[in-house]
Amino acid sequence: MRVVPLDEPELPESSHYIVWDCRTAETARRWSRQGGATRLNRTIACGRLLNGRDILRLDDLGIRYACNTHPNIDGLLRLVGYIDAETISTRKERIAEAHDVANTVFNATTAAFGMFASVTHYDATFYENLSSEFDKRLKVAPLMLLVDAISANQETTIQHCSLVTTIAVAFGGVLGLGAADMERLFLSAFFHDIGKSVVPKHVIDKPGKLTPDEIRLVRSHVTVGYEMLRRFPETAGEIADVALYHHEMLDGSGYPNGLKGGEISDLIRLVTICDVFAALIERRSYKPPMPAREAYGILQAMGPKLDQALVAVFGEVVESLA
Known part of the structure; x- marks a missing residue:
């Protein structure tokens, strides 16, 4: 698991990622061009400025998990566990x-x-x-x-x-x-x-x-x-x-x-x-x-x-x- 900073230029090598800033959609588009949607299927996107259109756009890019609040750590860990069933298994x-x-x-x-x-x-x-x-x-x-x-x-x-x-x-x-x-x-x-x-x-x-x-x-x-x-x-x-x-x-x-x-x-x-x-x-x-x-x-x-x-x-x- 990796929490990704605002200015991460390249798609990280990891099992899943957390993108946590108001420019989530922009970051996701850049990563999608680099690695394709399959690389993002376990990414969690969080950002207070995300709107409904952004969330739909993220879905198109392969990000299935998005919210426009900053979740607490317990909720985030539960979501990570749900997403990464293979790791849990x-x-x-x-x-x-x-x-x-x-x-x-x-x-x-x-x-x-x-x-x-x-x-x-x-x-x-x-x-x-x-x-x-x-x-x-x-x-x-x-x-x-x-x-x-x-x-x-x-x-x-x-x-x-x-x-x-x-x-x-x-x-x-x-x-x-x-x-x-x-x-x-x-x-x-x-x-x-x-x-x-x-x-x-x-x-x-x-x-x-x-x-x-x-x-x-x-x-x-x-x-x-x-x-x-x-x-x-x-x-x-x-x-x-x-x-x-x-x-x-x-x-x-x-x-x-x-x-x-x-x-x-x-x-x-x-x-x-x-x-x-x-x-x-x-x-x-x-x-x-x-x-x-x-x-x-x-x-x-x-x-x-x-x-x-x-x-x-x-x-x-x-x-x-x-």
Whole structure:
């Protein structure tokens, strides 16, 4: 969509146009000579000085939508939607595709519990309810767009987010979290790395050492993710905070703000442990998966960087994977 100024000399390349001035008929005649009436069949002409004769002349030139007032933006957008049925149809298809992607990823995440040898903490009813709630949110909230943002560009990232979410919910079961806290944990883990959707794939999957510029680019994913999530009520607050702070360490050695101890919430501590563990045990194009017990040893060796009381409890999750 383009709003065209008074002195636009050439017919713009666009899907439809808005001509908004008292010389609308003159502009339309000039464009009609350049591109023919078919180029103007989705043009909206507005002008307070347009009279009945002008409107008939515009119709002859291929402009079917004209008014002699300046419409408000809501009315204009409704008219654009009516005119551009093809665009609206495409948008609906895109939404449907994103919805399918979201459900596929969700189902793959919950199904991943098959990798656990122990299902002591697996509650089938809880997952059925969580799936229903997730599906309901997708229809009224921007979650499907956020899921699509993760999956559209980064197969590695969506794989990692699914694994972190699976591990996080298993950890939540060991901790005895209730349904509301489990949903918070699920969404926080699922979207924690959404900022990586803007990091080039060749950087995410680079097998060798990153350059200083590449390191800065990768680290920017926390602030990018926070900005993406805080825009929506469904993901603002603590879910966005997890995206921003999941690389903070309790000893202050993390990023982006070098937070310490009590400045880091329990939810962030949980997701951080699951994030580090998942990164170690998952397969990448440049490395094989690390055995679960070896990865757990690294968590323990990180000492004051992680909440070691939580790491100790996390051992039960590790044993079910070993």
